[in-house]
Amino acid sequence: MSDEKQQQAKSKKDDWQTPEWLWKTIDRNDEIDLDPCPGVDTEIGNHNIDPRHHDGLDYPWEGTVFVNPPYSEKADWLEKVVEETKRNTVDTIYVITPDSTDVGSWWHKWIAPHASHTIFFEHRVKFVKPETGEQAGNPPGGTALHIFGKVPHRVIEAFQNGERGVDVVTRASRFD
Numbered sequence: 001m002s003d004e005k006q007q008q009a010k011s012k013k014d015d016w017q018t019p020e021w022l023w024k025t026i027d028r029n030d031e032i033d034l035d036p037c038p039g040v041d042t043e044i045g046n047h048n049i050d051p052r053h054h055d056g057l058d059y060p061w062e063g064t065v066f067v068n069p070p071y072s073e074k075a076d077w078l079e080k081v082v083e084e085t086k087r088n089t090v091d092t093i094y095v096i097t098p099d100s101t102d103v104g105s106w107w108h109k110w111i112a113p114h115a116s117h118t119i120f121f122e123h124r125v126k127f128v129k130p131e132t133g134e135q136a137g138n139p140p141g142g143t144a145l146h147i148f149g150k151v152p153h154r155v156i157e158a159f160q161n162g163e164r165g166v167d168v169v170t171r172a173s174r175f176d
Protein backbone atom coordinates (compact mmCIF):
# COMPACT_ATOMS: atom_id res chain seq x y z
CA MET A 1 0.00 0.00 0.00
CA SER A 2 1.31 3.47 -0.85
CA ASP A 3 2.05 5.94 1.98
CA GLU A 4 -0.91 8.07 0.87
CA LYS A 5 -3.32 5.11 0.91
CA GLN A 6 -2.02 3.99 4.30
CA GLN A 7 -2.60 7.50 5.65
CA GLN A 8 -6.16 7.54 4.26
CA ALA A 9 -6.96 4.13 5.76
CA LYS A 10 -5.56 5.22 9.11
CA SER A 11 -7.47 8.52 9.23
CA LYS A 12 -10.74 6.80 8.25
CA LYS A 13 -10.43 4.35 11.14
CA ASP A 14 -9.62 7.26 13.45
CA ASP A 15 -13.19 8.49 12.91
CA TRP A 16 -15.03 5.21 13.44
CA GLN A 17 -17.80 5.59 16.00
CA THR A 18 -18.64 3.45 19.01
CA PRO A 19 -21.61 1.12 18.43
CA GLU A 20 -24.69 2.21 20.32
CA TRP A 21 -25.09 -1.01 22.36
CA LEU A 22 -21.66 -0.44 23.90
CA TRP A 23 -21.95 3.19 25.02
CA LYS A 24 -25.64 2.82 25.95
CA THR A 25 -24.74 0.00 28.35
CA ILE A 26 -22.75 2.64 30.24
CA ASP A 27 -25.16 5.51 29.63
CA ARG A 28 -28.41 3.76 30.57
CA ASN A 29 -29.41 6.64 32.85
CA ASP A 30 -27.68 9.43 30.93
CA GLU A 31 -24.55 9.13 33.03
CA ILE A 32 -21.97 10.22 30.45
CA ASP A 33 -21.25 13.92 30.88
CA LEU A 34 -18.50 14.40 28.32
CA ASP A 35 -17.08 12.86 25.18
CA PRO A 36 -13.94 14.96 24.55
CA CYS A 37 -13.44 13.49 21.06
CA PRO A 38 -17.04 13.34 19.87
CA GLY A 39 -16.66 13.65 16.12
CA VAL A 40 -19.77 14.46 14.12
CA ASP A 41 -23.30 13.26 14.75
CA THR A 42 -22.60 11.30 17.89
CA GLU A 43 -25.07 11.30 20.75
CA ILE A 44 -22.56 10.40 23.44
CA GLY A 45 -22.02 12.99 26.20
CA ASN A 46 -24.48 15.48 27.69
CA HIS A 47 -22.13 18.47 27.86
CA ASN A 48 -19.74 18.13 24.94
CA ILE A 49 -17.54 20.99 23.83
CA ASP A 50 -17.51 21.75 20.10
CA PRO A 51 -14.50 19.86 18.66
CA ARG A 52 -14.33 22.27 15.70
CA HIS A 53 -13.17 25.00 18.07
CA HIS A 54 -11.72 23.11 21.03
CA ASP A 55 -9.11 20.40 21.18
CA GLY A 56 -10.33 17.71 23.60
CA LEU A 57 -6.77 17.24 24.81
CA ASP A 58 -6.51 20.88 25.88
CA TYR A 59 -9.27 21.53 28.41
CA PRO A 60 -10.04 19.96 31.80
CA TRP A 61 -12.60 17.15 31.88
CA GLU A 62 -15.38 16.69 34.43
CA GLY A 63 -17.78 14.06 35.70
CA THR A 64 -18.21 10.82 33.80
CA VAL A 65 -16.18 10.83 30.59
CA PHE A 66 -16.22 8.48 27.59
CA VAL A 67 -13.20 8.31 25.28
CA ASN A 68 -12.94 6.35 22.05
CA PRO A 69 -9.76 8.04 20.85
CA PRO A 70 -8.41 8.28 17.32
CA TYR A 71 -6.36 5.09 17.46
CA SER A 72 -3.38 6.60 15.66
CA GLU A 73 -3.09 9.10 18.57
CA LYS A 74 -3.80 6.68 21.44
CA ALA A 75 -0.71 7.56 23.45
CA ASP A 76 -1.61 11.29 23.67
CA TRP A 77 -5.17 10.50 24.74
CA LEU A 78 -4.12 7.89 27.29
CA GLU A 79 -1.65 10.29 28.85
CA LYS A 80 -4.47 12.84 29.15
CA VAL A 81 -6.80 10.18 30.65
CA VAL A 82 -4.28 9.38 33.38
CA GLU A 83 -3.76 13.09 34.12
CA GLU A 84 -7.52 13.78 34.24
CA THR A 85 -8.26 10.76 36.46
CA LYS A 86 -6.31 12.55 39.22
CA ARG A 87 -8.60 15.59 39.04
CA ASN A 88 -11.20 15.48 41.80
CA THR A 89 -13.95 16.81 39.54
CA VAL A 90 -13.59 13.63 37.45
CA ASP A 91 -15.46 10.54 38.66
CA THR A 92 -14.95 7.88 36.01
CA ILE A 93 -13.31 7.77 32.59
CA TYR A 94 -14.20 4.97 30.16
CA VAL A 95 -11.66 4.38 27.41
CA ILE A 96 -11.75 2.11 24.38
CA THR A 97 -8.56 0.69 22.89
CA PRO A 98 -7.48 -2.35 20.94
CA ASP A 99 -6.97 -5.31 23.31
CA SER A 100 -3.34 -5.71 22.28
CA THR A 101 -1.72 -6.14 25.67
CA ASP A 102 1.61 -7.03 24.11
CA VAL A 103 2.12 -3.49 22.86
CA GLY A 104 4.62 -2.07 25.32
CA SER A 105 4.50 1.52 24.20
CA TRP A 106 1.02 2.45 25.47
CA TRP A 107 -0.51 -0.52 27.29
CA HIS A 108 2.26 -0.94 29.84
CA LYS A 109 2.79 2.76 30.35
CA TRP A 110 -0.72 4.14 30.62
CA ILE A 111 -3.18 1.31 31.16
CA ALA A 112 -1.71 -1.50 33.26
CA PRO A 113 -0.54 0.77 36.10
CA HIS A 114 -3.50 3.16 36.11
CA ALA A 115 -6.79 1.58 34.97
CA SER A 116 -9.12 0.40 37.75
CA HIS A 117 -10.84 -2.19 35.62
CA THR A 118 -10.69 -3.67 32.12
CA ILE A 119 -13.38 -5.43 30.16
CA PHE A 120 -12.34 -7.76 27.33
CA PHE A 121 -15.11 -8.51 24.88
CA GLU A 122 -15.57 -12.09 23.76
CA HIS A 123 -16.36 -11.05 20.23
CA ARG A 124 -15.09 -8.51 17.73
CA VAL A 125 -16.63 -5.08 18.34
CA LYS A 126 -17.89 -3.68 15.05
CA PHE A 127 -17.57 0.09 14.88
CA VAL A 128 -19.72 2.46 12.83
CA LYS A 129 -18.63 4.47 9.80
CA PRO A 130 -19.61 8.11 10.45
CA GLU A 131 -20.09 8.99 6.79
CA THR A 132 -22.83 6.36 6.23
CA GLY A 133 -23.89 5.28 9.73
CA GLU A 134 -23.26 1.71 8.62
CA GLN A 135 -21.51 -0.92 10.67
CA ALA A 136 -17.94 -1.47 9.58
CA GLY A 137 -16.68 -5.02 9.04
CA ASN A 138 -14.91 -7.16 11.60
CA PRO A 139 -11.81 -5.29 12.82
CA PRO A 140 -8.54 -7.19 12.62
CA GLY A 141 -8.25 -7.48 16.41
CA GLY A 142 -10.24 -7.34 19.62
CA THR A 143 -11.33 -4.36 21.69
CA ALA A 144 -11.01 -3.58 25.39
CA LEU A 145 -12.92 -1.11 27.53
CA HIS A 146 -10.95 0.35 30.42
CA ILE A 147 -12.38 2.11 33.44
CA PHE A 148 -10.27 4.70 35.19
CA GLY A 149 -11.26 6.16 38.57
CA LYS A 150 -14.41 4.96 40.30
CA VAL A 151 -15.88 1.71 38.97
CA PRO A 152 -19.69 1.73 38.96
CA HIS A 153 -21.02 -1.74 39.91
CA ARG A 154 -24.04 -1.30 37.71
CA VAL A 155 -21.97 -0.96 34.55
CA ILE A 156 -19.83 -4.01 35.28
CA GLU A 157 -22.93 -6.08 35.99
CA ALA A 158 -24.63 -4.82 32.85
CA PHE A 159 -21.71 -5.99 30.71
CA GLN A 160 -21.41 -9.29 32.59
CA ASN A 161 -25.11 -10.04 32.30
CA GLY A 162 -25.67 -8.59 28.86
CA GLU A 163 -26.33 -10.53 25.72
CA ARG A 164 -22.90 -9.58 24.49
CA GLY A 165 -20.97 -11.93 26.82
CA VAL A 166 -17.77 -10.38 28.02
CA ASP A 167 -14.82 -11.33 30.10
CA VAL A 168 -14.18 -8.91 32.90
CA VAL A 169 -10.81 -8.50 34.55
CA THR A 170 -10.51 -6.46 37.69
CA ARG A 171 -7.26 -4.78 38.44
CA ALA A 172 -6.87 -2.40 41.39
CA SER A 173 -10.56 -1.54 41.59
CA ARG A 174 -11.97 1.43 43.41
CA PHE A 175 -15.66 0.62 43.62
CA ASP A 176 -18.05 3.40 44.47
Ligand SMILES: C[S@@+](CC[C@H](N)C(=O)[O-])C[C@H]1O[C@@H](n2cnc3c(N)ncnc32)[C@H](O)[C@@H]1O
Pocket residue numbers: 013014015016017018035036037038039040042044051054055056057067068069070071
Ligand atom coordinates in the same frame (compact mmCIF):
# COMPACT_ATOMS: atom_id res chain seq x y z
C1 LIG B 1 -12.69 7.02 17.03
S1 LIG B 1 -13.65 8.46 16.75
C2 LIG B 1 -14.83 8.36 18.06
C3 LIG B 1 -16.04 9.23 17.84
C4 LIG B 1 -17.05 9.19 19.01
N1 LIG B 1 -16.43 9.67 20.21
C5 LIG B 1 -17.55 7.80 19.27
O1 LIG B 1 -17.07 7.16 20.22
O2 LIG B 1 -18.41 7.36 18.52
C6 LIG B 1 -12.51 9.73 17.33
C7 LIG B 1 -13.00 11.14 17.05
O3 LIG B 1 -12.13 12.06 17.68
C8 LIG B 1 -12.10 13.25 16.93
N2 LIG B 1 -10.87 13.96 17.32
C9 LIG B 1 -9.62 13.68 16.93
N3 LIG B 1 -8.74 14.51 17.56
C10 LIG B 1 -9.50 15.32 18.35
C11 LIG B 1 -9.18 16.39 19.23
N4 LIG B 1 -7.91 16.76 19.44
N5 LIG B 1 -10.20 17.00 19.90
C12 LIG B 1 -11.49 16.62 19.71
N6 LIG B 1 -11.85 15.62 18.88
C13 LIG B 1 -10.86 14.98 18.20
C14 LIG B 1 -12.12 12.76 15.49
O4 LIG B 1 -12.66 13.75 14.66
C15 LIG B 1 -13.02 11.54 15.59
O5 LIG B 1 -14.32 11.86 15.21
